[in-house]
Amino acid sequence: MEESSVTYNYPRPQLVRDEWVNLNGEWSFAFDDDNRGLSQKWQKQFPEALKINVPFAYQTKLSGIHDPSFHDIVWYSRTITIPQEWQGKQIILHFGAVDYRAWIYVNGELVTFHEGGNTPFKAIISEAVQEGTNEIVVRVEDPSEDQTIPRGKQYWHEQSESIFYTRTTGIWQTVWMEAVEPIHVQKLRWTPNVDKGDIQMELELSGIDHEPEVTVDISYKGKRIIQDTLKVYETYTKRSFNIRNRFVDRSNIHNDGWYWTPENPNLFDVVLTVKTNRTVDRVSSYFGMRKVSVQNGEFRLNNKRYYQKLILDQGYFPEGLLTAPDSKALKRDIELAKEMGFNGARKHQKVEDPRYLYWADRLGFLVWGEMANAGEYSEEAAERLTKEWIDVVNRDYNHPCIVTWMPLNESWGISRVAHEIQQQHHSLAMYYVTKSLDQTRPVLSNDGWEHTLSDFCGIHNYQSAEEIEKAYATVDSAIQSKPANRQIYADGFSYRGEPILITEYGGIAYTVDESGWGYSSVQSSEELVEQYEAVTAAIGQSPILQGYCYTQLTDVEQEINGLLTYDRKPKCDLKKIKEINDRFS
Structure with a gap:
């Protein structure tokens, strides 16, 4: 399937205009570790600086800087020229995502402020620009150690370890401009x-x-x-x-x-x-004309029972971290997953680039939309998560590929939800606010365990095939199980007949080139297939389970439990993985 040059790079695929200007590429860049930029008015007189390749964060190789250490305040600058034919129009400057707080200046004038690292924002800059050369300056604050901001898998220590990875600071999705008439x-x-x-x-x-x-x-x-x-x-x-x-x-x-x-x-x-x-x-x-629903305890697609065979996809890339090198890389991840017989993905702890959703729509791939969670609970953390999640749902509402919303995962940011009323209220609030924005999709309030109110009962279980087969023989055994020593429902809540799915399992570590970490391990590609077959068959043959999500698509940094390496090379015969997945429907 080919794509036009506009679609290939266009950052908002559900509302496309032919005329736009891509501002990715080389920008001037400066660290501001002493927070001197504002007092020295860098927005008006940018200092001698490094060069950075936008939209790649300074921590990445593709940025041209590749510095993983803490720098909580950074600045960007570049000059632009407004096309002559845009004169008299409303000029809009767009940012796909900037992590975490961003102040945007044009010719020294503040045009907007935005908080939230996962969602787009814009500024009308018509009154701030002039004929000839104009300067855009971006100031960013990204508190590296603050666990109350929605950070997903970005680690709050300098060196990544276990399931947490290198941070992303600043601009990490496309910067672009367009011009519109007063009525648009x-x-x-x-x-x-x-x-x-x-x-x-x-x-x-x-x-x-x-x-x-x-x-x-x-x-x-x-x-x-x-x-x-x-x-x-x-x-x-x-x-x-x-x-x-x-x-x-x-x-x-x-x-x-x-x-x-x-x-x-x-x-x-x-x-x-x-x-x-x-x-x-x-x-x-x-x-797309499609309906997703939960009826009589079944997940249905277009009113027909549908078995979900998902892959956990964290959307990290070795040279760009959260930012894919290009649209082809996003498309290729979906193609590889489909090649293995998966019909969808959980985009785990990442609000994905809209171009990924475009390709999921075009290629036919279910997506569970998930929020990047905070690490700790506070009233401010709850407010931050809620505000940004509303923007996520509104941004991605139109994509037919999205079939489930997941605002919270594994009690991240609500570590006491099993017993504490306040955190249960937050879980319920996220469920209901999502429903208030979108009545067409199921919602999981807290995937994995310690559910309050959810349309699915999603369970995370990394046990052996034998243990899984025993745990999911009946509904009662599933609900009474305690994977990771966590109860399936929070105190005061109980199973209401919703579909039960294993939404994380496997995590089988096999390394091709170097050592790393996983939930279990094997020593060869043949053994990887054997273990995948055993644990997946235990789920697929369960009389009460309606789908699964295998951990995971690719290795990420030190976590080596992907079916593909970090640079997307197969670790085993992908046809054999597909043969196993194709047995279940």
Whole structure:
């Protein structure tokens, strides 16, 4: 499957404009260990500096700096020239993600501040820029040892160990600009209703002067199936379009041939054109017609029971850490997982680049969207996690590949949730706030153990095949089990009939080149396949389990329990892994 040059790099694949400027590449860069930059006004007079390759964090090889030590305050600078054709338009500066706090200056003027290392933000810089050369300066604070910020697997010590890895500080996703007219598309949300055959569009415009019209063109496999023009009288508009009755290939209507599934990732392409007395905006998007639900204790995809065979994917890369070297690398990770017979992934403790979700949509790959958690609980930590999680759900709502939301994992940041009411309330709050934003997907409030209220019972168990077979023979034995000596439900909560899945298992360490760490270990690629077969068969043959998630896709730094090495080389015959996975459905 090929991709256009726009799509290949475009950082917001669900709302695409043709005209934009990518600001990745060489920036000036400075450490500010003594916090002198503000008093010395670096935003106006940037010091002699290093060079860094944005969007790679200074800790990475691809940044050109490769310094893993603590530097909690860093600065960036680069000059830009505004395209002549953008004069008179609203110019928006976008950041895909900056870890953790960011102050953005243009020509010495503060244009925005953002807190949160996992989500995008923007600044309207039209009033701050001038003809000719302009300077963007970014100041970043990333408290290396603060465990109350959502940091995921980033370690709070300088040297990574066990399941924790090198930190990511500063800009780690694409920086880019676009220019829009005063009236333009601000937000676009797609909600499929498979039962009715409808797609619901929610559209928010920046204004409604001149009573704009919006033309909606929906096509399937290159053939237009819907064109409709809406007269817009309010900035927010909701409209449903019936896909089933206008479907181009009517022979497929009754066999679900146009639904989105991992086996058949059918997508509908959309172009929206906004006009007043002329065209003022044109954006492209897409959606998939698919439904995920939990009914009668079963996980269902498009109303049919569906067995999830997931791989734990932490999304780290040897030369870029959290930042993939390019879009091809994101695509390749999905292709490798599918090559092994997995139909989806848990993006573990990482809010993934939207381009990964684009490829999951296109290639057909389920994704469990997970938040990067804090390490310790406090009221401030709860506030930080909640605010950023809301942005995550809103950013990724449109992607059909996402079938489950997971705001909390293994009681990270809520270590006393089993018994403490306050932390149980936080777990419940994350469940309900997610439901308030998205009524279409299941939610796990705290995956692994010590559940409060969840739509799945997700259990993490790294025991042997024999122990797993015994633990999951019945629902009662599963609920009474205590993997890692943790109870499955927090005090006051109990099993309500939700689907039970093993959402982490395996973790079999096998090293090709160097020593490392894993949950268990083998000495050869043949033994790796044998152990994978044994433990996966114990899960797949259980009469009560509805899916699994194997740890993990690749090695990460010192953790060597991947089916692939850190640089994505197979450790065993991937066809044999696929043969094992294909037995279960």
